[in-house]
Amino acid sequence: MTQPSPEEPGSEAESFARDKADPGHRELFDVPPSEDGYYPDVAYFAGNSLGLRPKATRTELLEDLDSWAALGVEGHLEATRPWLPYHELLTGPAARLVGALPGETVVMNSLTVNLHLLMVSFYRPTADRFRIVIEDSAFPSDSYAVRSQARFHGLDPDDAVVRLKPRDGEDCLRTTDVLARLTPDVALVLLGGVNYLTGQLMDIPTITAAGHEAGAVVGWDLAHAAGNVPLSLHDWDVDFAAWCSYKYLNSGPGALAGAFVHERHLGDPSIQRFEGWWSTEASTRFQMAPESRPPASADAWQVSNPPIFSMSPVRTSLELFDKVGIGVLRERSIRLTAYLEALLAEVTPGRPLQVITPTDPLQRGAQLSLRIGGDRTAGELAKVLRSSYGVIADAREPDVLRLAPVPLYSLYHDCWRAARALAEVVPVTT
Ligand SMILES: Cc1ncc(COP(=O)(O)O)c(C=O)c1O
Numbered sequence: 001m002t003q004p005s006p007e008e009p010g011s012e013a014e015s016f017a018r019d020k021a022d023p024g025h026r027e028l029f030d031v032p033p034s035e036d037g038y039y040p041d042v043a044y045f046a047g048n049s050l051g052l053r054p055k056a057t058r059t060e061l062l063e064d065l066d067s068w069a070a071l072g073v074e075g076h077l078e079a080t081r082p083w084l085p086y087h088e089l090l091t092g093p094a095a096r097l098v099g100a101l102p103g104e105t106v107v108m109n110s111l112t113v114n115l116h117l118l119m120v121s122f123y124r125p126t127a128d129r130f131r132i133v134i135e136d137s138a139f140p141s142d143s144y145a146v147r148s149q150a151r152f153h154g155l156d157p158d159d160a161v162v163r164l165k166p167r168d169g170e171d172c173l174r175t176t177d178v179l180a181r182l183t184p185d186v187a188l189v190l191l192g193g194v195n196y197l198t199g200q201l202m203d204i205p206t207i208t209a210a211g212h213e214a215g216a217v218v219g220w221d222l223a224h225a226a227g228n229v230p231l232s233l234h235d236w237d238v239d240f241a242a243w244c245s246y247k248y249l250n251s252g253p254g255a256l257a258g259a260f261v262h263e264r265h266l267g268d269p270s271i272q273r274f275e276g277w278w279s280t281e282a283s284t285r286f287q288m289a290p291e292s293r294p295p296a297s298a299d300a301w302q303v304s305n306p307p308i309f310s311m312s313p314v315r316t317s318l319e320l321f322d323k324v325g326i327g328v329l330r331e332r333s334i335r336l337t338a339y340l341e342a343l344l345a346e347v348t349p350g351r352p353l354q355v356i357t358p359t360d361p362l363q364r365g366a367q368l369s370l371r372i373g374g375d376r377t378a379g380e381l382a383k384v385l386r387s388s389y390g391v392i393a394d395a396r397e398p399d400v401l402r403l404a405p406v407p408l409y410s411l412y413h414d415c416w417r418a419a420r421a422l423a424e425v426v427p428v429t430t
Helices: 010-020 054-078 088-098 111-122 142-153 175-180 204-213 283-287 309-322 326-347 380-391 413-425
Strands: 105-108 131-135 161-164 185-191 217-221 240-243 259-262 351-354 366-370 393-396 400-403
Touching: 010 283, 010 413, 054 240, 054 309, 088 105, 088 259, 088 309, 111 142, 111 185, 111 240, 111 259, 131 142, 142 161, 142 185, 175 204, 185 204, 204 217, 309 326, 326 351, 326 366, 380 393, 380 400, 380 413
Parallel strands: 131 161, 131 185, 185 217, 217 240
Antiparallel strands: 105 259, 240 259, 351 366, 366 400, 393 400
């Protein structure tokens, strides 16, 4: 990294001024040190892949661990935060985050597992209605999940799974094109709320309503939406949804995931579920009866007793979201991403770099995705950004670089560093 020069995008001083006027909550997070030797911390843009650790996570996880040391099995009832009802501590904040009623939400398992458990309930193909609509650029895990669900029902996945592609020459899906494919053969629509590759925020209420009109069940993978954009799952009448907690929810690698089931499905005896002892009403759990008595809440989708030390970081993080508020975060996010976008607009002309995320802030979250040309793959470019500039970007090979300024902890100065690094590393070609 060299001394900044005057012809670089924006000015460093301006980015500092913006940080002063519009600070986030970086002081609450551990930001890794930078290897470039110029700035103390990295400019972290990979919160859409793995969010940073809140400082409180360590302290609170240690408290939970210490209850185990002090109490052994008695911790189920006597721990500082008793383990038996521990998951209930997460339900309220998770529900507020996604715009749900508490009874509609539960934190459990991991994302793809939750999608499977929810599809057991909500993908019930018939001879005439059996298709599952996903994006062609769905995250591979979703693609594998729906294909395996089709096979599980004795169907040919190539026939059952419809993959929606953007129009030729376009990177994002048009809502009208999604709606046009919601025909009477569709049993399930399962899309990403924010697409992992392009960063496109889908029109969740419009697509959900149209799916229902077509007679389909509509579920959403909110991995890149939860903690990134405000959601109103209950009011939007979404049937089910699932999300992970390791991206914008900063709960650590492989953290426990969330699940949502709309109130109108709760307590419906015709809905099938895979059950275990955590599916039964809490008051009946230790009656050791052969049959479960599931509650009329999303808790009924739980199977096993939850891993407390994995729940702890999710609880800490959700409390933080509860305190700051997703609405406030979204406002800062829009300002931060617009700033990065403006800086990139100074850098991309003449360079093999193209932003493929929608320009409309209402059609995207924090993330901007860049398609890169030239000699380097996205992974190679990300390596140089890290080693020479302390800029942590996320690569999706071969040619997409994702930059997500995260409103809780990213700085305007981080955006300036990323744009400047790209300007130095990617040569002008035209
Ligand atoms: C959109 C999306 N869906 C599914 C997954 C898979 O999640 P998990 O491994 O937690 O099941 C990811 C992981 O990054 C993702 O981004």
